[in-house]
Amino acid sequence: MSKSTIKSLAAIVTEALDFFETTSPPYFDPNRFAFPLVVGSGNAYHTGKILFTEQTAIYANESDFDLNLKRYESLIKNGTLREAVVISASGEKDSVYQVEAAQMAGLKTTLLTCSAKSGAAKIADQVKVYRKIAEPYTYNFSTYCGLILGAGGEKVAAIKKGLADLKIPKNFGKYKAYSFILPNEFSGLVPMLDIKRHELFGPKLSLRAFTFGEARHAKFVIRDPKELVISFGANKFFGEPSSRWEIDLPKTVGYALMMSLTYYLVGQIQESHPNYFRQNIERFCQEDGPRAYGSKKPFTVIVPGN
Numbered sequence: 001m002s003k004s005t006i007k008s009l010a011a012i013v014t015e016a017l018d019f020f021e022t023t024s025p026p027y028f029d030p031n032r033f034a035f036p037l038v039v040g041s042g043n044a045y046h047t048g049k050i051l052f053t054e055q056t057a058i059y060a061n062e063s064d065f066d067l068n069l070k071r072y073e074s075l076i077k078n079g080t081l082r083e084a085v086v087i088s089a090s091g092e093k094d095s096v097y098q099v100e101a102a103q104m105a106g107l108k109t110t111l112l113t114c115s116a117k118s119g120a121a122k123i124a125d126q127v128k129v130y131r132k133i134a135e136p137y138t139y140n141f142s143t144y145c146g147l148i149l150g151a152g153g154e155k156v157a158a159i160k161k162g163l164a165d166l167k168i169p170k171n172f173g174k175y176k177a178y179s180f181i182l183p184n185e186f187s188g189l190v191p192m193l194d195i196k197r198h199e200l201f202g203p204k205l206s207l208r209a210f211t212f213g214e215a216r217h218a219k220f221v222i223r224d225p226k227e228l229v230i231s232f233g234a235n236k237f238f239g240e241p242s243s244r245w246e247i248d249l250p251k252t253v254g255y256a257l258m259m260s261l262t263y264y265l266v267g268q269i270q271e272s273h274p275n276y277f278r279q280n281i282e283r284f285c286q287e288d289g290p291r292a293y294g295s296k297k298p299f300t301v302i303v304p305g306n
Contacts, residue, residue, distance in 0.1 A: 005302065006136050006278045009200065010267025013260055016142035017160050019133050025150035026128060028112070030055060033083055037072070037107060039065060040087035041094045043192050047144040048087050050188040050255050051151050062094045069105050076106050083108045089132070089143035090303075091118025093293065099124050114143050114306055134305040136277075137285055138199045142305075145259055154254040162250065162257050163264055169228075169245060173272030177206035177227035179220075180265075181235060183249075184211045186258045196266050200277045207269065209262075230265065232258070 007015075030052045038048040041062040049059055058081065060068040075081040084102035088095030091113040099109050099120045111124035114132045121127045130150065132142040149156070180193060193209035201207055206227070210219050220229070220238040229239030232247050247261070270277065285299035 006275075006281065008267045008271045008275075009139055009141065009196070010264050010271060012133070012135050012139055012141050013264040013267060014163070016133050016135075016145060017156055017163070017260060019131075019142065020146065020149060021156040021160070023131050025130055025146040027153075028128060028147065028150045030151060033057070033085060033110075035081060037068065037081060037084040037102065038087070039084055039095075039098050039102070043140055043144055043195055044087040044089065046188055046192045046195075047147055048085065050148060051087075052085075053188060065094075065098055066101070069101060073105070081107070083110065085110045085112065086120065086124065087112045087147070088118075088120060089114045089140055091115040091120040095120040096123070112147060114146075116306075129306075132305050135303055137281060137289075137299055137301055137303055141259075141263055145256055145263075148254075148256045148259060152254045152256055154256040158250070158252075159257045159260050162261060166247070166261070166264075168265075168268060172228070172268065175226050175228040175243070177224065178208070178269055179227060179229045179239065180209040180262060181215050181229065181231040181233075181238060182209065182211050182258065182262070183232055183253075184213045186255065187211045187214075188255065189258055189262060190214070192259070193262055193266065196263070200266065200270055202276060202280075204276045205269070205273060207266070232261070 035056055037058045037060060038052050039060045040048045045061040058068060058072060072081055084107040086095050086098050086109060091111065096119040099111060100123060102109050109124045110126040111120050112128050113121055114130050115121060116129045130146045132146060135142060182189060190209045190211060197207035215238050223240045225240045225243050227239060227243060229235060229244045230247065232249050235244050235246055282301055285301050289299045290297055
């Protein structure tokens with residue numbers, strides 16, 4: 001595969017929004033689940049926390065799933081905890097075991113996925129399938145943004161306008177570090193951006209994200225003019241004054257817009273620096289990634305759309 005076929009995250013955000021403008025994600029109502037166990041790995045876990053942010057739920061990821069099944073065994077037995085919502089774009093890997101284990105524990109399972117023929121989809125009690133575009137492995141923008149759009153009902157046209165209104169500084173690519181400061185109500189995006197730091201830049205470039213509330217807790221003791229601090233709203237305190245970029249938000253803002261803006265800007269960072277992801281993703285998909293799961297079958301570098 002030619003490395004030139006691996007598009008930036010910014011390009012994928014643009015393509016996905018074009019797709020969603022003509023192909024609306026299915027509606028999902030988190031409120032129909034009274035008190036679920038919400039399960040996901042990586043950014044699927046954080047997407048679950050965004051979807052269920054306004055109600056009571058128990059959350060589990062690939063590290064503490066078994067522990068939580070054991071911890072809340074009494075709630076399952078007395079009928080307080082009856083359902084598990086498993087989120088997985090691929091419907092494979094950890095999600096297959098998670099669906100099986102949840103069912104064995106006595107929970108009714110609902111799978112949110114982009115793969116109707118996956119291993120987890122074949123065994124889950126209920127399956128909701130979302131459309132997605134082809135994306136490089138790990139990007140997962142159309143997958144999880146589709147879920148968020150389906151639950152929140154934001155208008156894609158308004159999101160695209162938010163991206164079009166961005167005026168990226170001319171010296172954007174000169175920085176060696178970038179920090180995002182988000183409104184407190186979008187705290188669910190902070191760990192998702194941290195995951196993008198690991199996936200796209202690893203140890204090569206600094207990318208940080210905080211809410212305004214978190215930023216107050218000594219996150220900017222050390223200033224550097226080579227760190228661009230990108231805030232969604234006024235920033236009077238954090239980073240070098242000459243290295244701050246304040247982005248005005250519209251009056252009505254939802255998670256899908258904030259995810260699109262931040263992922264698009266991460267993609268712009270990717271485009272303005274050496275493409276570390278493109279240089280390494282093929283090796284990871286052929287060697288490190290599958291071996292960590294005990295498999296010899298390579299991961300797909302460009303995950304197909306559906």
